[in-house]
Amino acid sequence: xxxxxxxxxxxxxxxxxxxxxxxxxxxxxxxxxxxxxxxxxxxxxxxxxxxxxxxxxxxxxxxxxxxxxxxxxxxxxxxxxxxxxxxxxxxxxxxxxxxxxxxxxxxxxxxxxxxxxxxxxxxxxxxxxxxxxxxxxxxxxxxxxxxxxxxxxxxxxxxxxxxxxxxxxxxxxxxxxxxxxxxxxxxxxxxxxxxxxxxxxxxxxxxxxxxxxxxxxxxxxx
Amino acid sequence: xxxxxxxxxxxxxxxxxxxxxxxxxxxxxxxxxxxxxxxxxxxxxxxxxxxxxxxxxxxxxxxxxxxxxxxxxxxxxxxxxxxxxxxxxxxxxxxxxxxxxxxxxxxxxxxxxxxxxxxxxxxxxxxxxxxxxxxxxxxxxxxxxxxxxxxxxxxxxxxxxxxxxxxxxxxxxxxxxxxxxxxxxxxxxxxxxxxxxxxxxxxxxxxxxxxxxxxxxxxxxx
Numbered sequence: 001x002x003x004x005x006x007x008x009x010x011x012x013x014x015x016x017x018x019x020x021x022x023x024x025x026x027x028x029x030x031x032x033x034x035x036x037x038x039x040x041x042x043x044x045x046x047x048x049x050x051x052x053x054x055x056x057x058x059x060x061x062x063x064x065x066x067x068x069x070x071x072x073x074x075x076x077x078x079x080x081x082x083x084x085x086x087x088x089x090x091x092x093x094x095x096x097x098x099x100x101x102x103x104x105x106x107x108x109x110x111x112x113x114x115x116x117x118x119x120x121x122x123x124x125x126x127x128x129x130x131x132x133x134x135x136x137x138x139x140x141x142x143x144x145x146x147x148x149x150x151x152x153x154x155x156x157x158x159x160x161x162x163x164x165x166x167x168x169x170x171x172x173x174x175x176x177x178x179x180x181x182x183x184x185x186x187x188x189x190x191x192x193x194x195x196x197x198x199x200x201x202x203x204x205x206x207x208x209x210x211x212x213x214x215x216x217x218x219x220x221x222x
Numbered sequence: 223x224x225x226x227x228x229x230x231x232x233x234x235x236x237x238x239x240x241x242x243x244x245x246x247x248x249x250x251x252x253x254x255x256x257x258x259x260x261x262x263x264x265x266x267x268x269x270x271x272x273x274x275x276x277x278x279x280x281x282x283x284x285x286x287x288x289x290x291x292x293x294x295x296x297x298x299x300x301x302x303x304x305x306x307x308x309x310x311x312x313x314x315x316x317x318x319x320x321x322x323x324x325x326x327x328x329x330x331x332x333x334x335x336x337x338x339x340x341x342x343x344x345x346x347x348x349x350x351x352x353x354x355x356x357x358x359x360x361x362x363x364x365x366x367x368x369x370x371x372x373x374x375x376x377x378x379x380x381x382x383x384x385x386x387x388x389x390x391x392x393x394x395x396x397x398x399x400x401x402x403x404x405x406x407x408x409x410x411x412x413x414x415x416x417x418x419x420x421x422x423x424x425x426x427x428x429x430x431x432x433x434x435x436x437x438x439x440x441x442x443x444x
Binding site (some may be wrong): 096 | 238241242245246248249254271309310311315325328332334335380388404405410411416420425426427428430431433434436437438
C-alpha cells in the first residue's frame with residue numbers, strides 16, 4: 001500500500017488536529033516498543049495506557065487504510081512504519097535552527113527530534129562569539145551569512161526560528177529566500193510567508209494559560 | 223459581571239481547545255493595542271488580520287457573556303481585561319522551573335510569559351555549578367533541595383519540567399509533594415500525577431511532524 005499517495009489525495013481534508021494525533025500515536029507506539037517484547041496492541045490498550053480515545057484512534061487509522069485485526073489489534077511495528085510513512089518521517093528531514101541562544105541550543109539537543117529521524121544540520125547566528133561553537137550534543141553554529149551556501153549543500157527541509165521577536169521577520173525572509181519551504185516559529189508575534197511556504201507557530205504562552213485557566217476554576221470551586 | 227463564577231459553572235464543558243483559542247485572541251488583542259490607538263475591533267478584523275475564523279470568535283466570546291456592539295465591535299481594552307480574567311491571568315501566577323539547562327534558561331527568559339503576568343520565581347537544579355547563577359533575564363537558580371522551603375515562601379502556582387526524560391518522574395513527584403497543582407512538562411514521555419493535579423505536556427516533536435506531513439504531501443504532489 002502506498003500511504004504517501006493516499007495521503008496526497010486527502011491533503012486538504014486531513015486537518016492539523018489529525019496529524020497531531022497521528023504524532024501522538026507514534027510517540028505511544030515507540031514507548032510500547034521500548035517496553036516489553038510487545039508485537040500487537042489494541043486501540044483500547046493504547047487508549048487506557050496513554051489517556052486517549054479508542055474510537056478516535058480506530059477512526060483516524062482507518063482513514064489512512066490501516067485496519068486492526070479483530071481479536072488481535074494492530075501489529076505494532078507495521079503500524080509504526082506506516083505512521084512514519086504517512087507523516088513523511090521516512091525521508092530523514094534536515095533542519096536548520098536560526099538563533100543559537102538558549103532556545104536554539106535547547107532545540108538543537110532536544111532528544112525527541114533525533115528519535116524520529118530529524119537531523120539538526122546546524123545553528124545559525126550573527127554573534128561572532130557563538131559562531132564555531134557546538135551545542136552539548138555537537139551541533140555546530142554557523143555564521144548566518146553562510147545559510148545560503150549551506151542550504152544548498154545540506155538540503156535543509158525545515159527551519160526553526162529561535163531569534164528575538166524583533167528580528168524574526170527578516171530571518172524568516174532570509175530562510176524563504178534560500179528555498180526552505182517549512183518553518184517552525186518559536187518567536188511571539190505574527191510572521192508573513194509566501195503561500196507556498198508552510199509556517200507553524202509554537203506559542204508556549206498558550207499552554208501556560210490553559211493551566212492558568214484550570215487554576216482559576218479550581219480556586220473558584222474550592 | 224463575574225466571569226470567574228461563570229467560568230466555574232462551565233468548567234467541565236469548556237474544552238482545552240476553547241481556552242487555547244482564548245489565549246490566541248488575547249495575543250492578537252495585545253498586538254492590536256500595541257499598534258495604533260485602536261479602541262474597538264470587530265471579529266471580522268481580528269479574523270482578517272490574524273488568519274482566524276470570525277464566526278468562531280463570536281461564538282467563543284458569546285459563551286463567556288462577552289457580546290460585541292453592532293456596528294462597533296468589541297471595546298479592545300474591556301475585552302482584553304475580560305479575557306485575562308477568564309484565563310485567570312489577573313492573579314499574577316508564580317512559576318518554578320525545574321532544570322536550569324538550555325531549555326530551562328530559555329523558558330526563564332521567554333518574553334511572552336512576563337507579558338501576560340506570569341512571574342518566573344526561580345530555576346531549580348541539582349548541579350552545583352548552576353546553583354547561584356542567573357539567567358540573562360535575571361532569574362536565579364536554586365538548589366532543588368530548597369524547593370520545599372521556597373514553594374512555601376514564594377507560593378509557586380505552576381512548575382515547568384525541563385529536566386532530561388529519565389529524571390522527569392521523580393522531579394514531578396517532588397513538585398507534587400510540595401503542593402504545586404499545575405505542571406507544564408517539556409520532557410518527552412508520559413508522567414503520572416494525582417487526580418487533583420493538572421499536567422499538560424508540550425511535545426515539540428508533534429509540531430515538527432505536522433511540517434513533515436506537509437512536506438510529504440507537497441513532494442508527492444509536486
